[in-house]
Amino acid sequence: MSTFLDIIVAAKRNRIADAKRTANMPDLEARAHENAKRPGRLAEALGKPGPTIIAEFKRASPSKGVINFRLDPVAAASAYAEGGASAVSVLTEEDFFAGSLADLTAIRETVSIPVLRKDFTIDEFQIVESSAAGASAILLIVAALDKAQLRDFRTAAESLGLDAIVEVHDRKEMETAIDSGASIIGVNNRNLKTFEVSLDVSRSLIGLRPEGVLMIAESGISNADEIAELHALGFEAFLIGEMLMRSGDPTDELKRLLNATETAGA
Numbered sequence: 001m002s003t004f005l006d007i008i009v010a011a012k013r014n015r016i017a018d019a020k021r022t023a024n025m026p027d028l029e030a031r032a033h034e035n036a037k038r039p040g041r042l043a044e045a046l047g048k049p050g051p052t053i054i055a056e057f058k059r060a061s062p063s064k065g066v067i068n069f070r071l072d073p074v075a076a077a078s079a080y081a082e083g084g085a086s087a088v089s090v091l092t093e094e095d096f097f098a099g100s101l102a103d104l105t106a107i108r109e110t111v112s113i114p115v116l117r118k119d120f121t122i123d124e125f126q127i128v129e130s131s132a133a134g135a136s137a138i139l140l141i142v143a144a145l146d147k148a149q150l151r152d153f154r155t156a157a158e159s160l161g162l163d164a165i166v167e168v169h170d171r172k173e174m175e176t177a178i179d180s181g182a183s184i185i186g187v188n189n190r191n192l193k194t195f196e197v198s199l200d201v202s203r204s205l206i207g208l209r210p211e212g213v214l215m216i217a218e219s220g221i222s223n224a225d226e227i228a229e230l231h232a233l234g235f236e237a238f239l240i241g242e243m244l245m246r247s248g249d250p251t252d253e254l255k256r257l258l259n260a261t262e263t264a265g266a
Helices: 004-022 025-035 042-046 073-083 101-108 124-133 147-159 171-179 200-208 224-233 242-246 250-265
Strands: 052-057 087-091 115-118 137-141 163-168 184-188 214-218 237-240
Touching: 004 124, 025 124, 042 052, 042 087, 042 163, 042 184, 042 214, 052 073, 052 242, 052 250, 073 087, 073 101, 073 242, 073 250, 087 101, 101 115, 101 124, 124 137, 124 147, 137 147, 147 163, 147 171, 163 171, 171 184, 171 200, 184 200, 200 224, 224 237, 224 250, 237 242, 242 250
Parallel strands: 052 087, 052 237, 087 115, 115 137, 137 163, 163 184, 184 214, 214 237
Antiparallel strands: none
């Protein structure tokens, strides 16, 4: 029986095949290598003292349906940066999250903080595409890749000046991420097979963290107390999307959350 992840990856393969047929590869590669020279890395932005936040632009999801189709990506990113986000995550998957690479490009041209392309990366073409679009980092999901792909994709990303967040959901995937040499690991509290969410995933996996690896907690985080708790356990950064996308004032929401986190962690 196919899981949600299987269905999404199958659709992504079709999208990649279409993109490859129409891509001007020499131009795409030239822009990717030119962008590799740009300053500002995700790891540097997230490694600052205190909890840091990656604010996500996400119009929809398979589990939540429509989240916010009204919010403009440029306006959202500007609000996130003003609110104190250390980076912006952009969902670019088209069929299930209503995203696009055009959203990322528009955001990249608007904000100076790092921009993460959050998608289902299953082909090196996407890595070149991401750098050409101006991304600072990509997402590599352990559940969608084998060990060789994890290593090869991370190396390819680094050659183009991109950081790679290696995303895990359980102990086995955490061990695979560590073995692959990941320097940034994202623990997704959402099960990509069932879409159930539990912060216990982050609580249980942080104990496996190797020294020197930057840790990000993703999904299901909604208040300062949760951030303070997970930060105390060892997470440096927190990816937050739905709460900000549903907020009438994401700038104020971010400032309130960061201020409250400082108080909770004091």
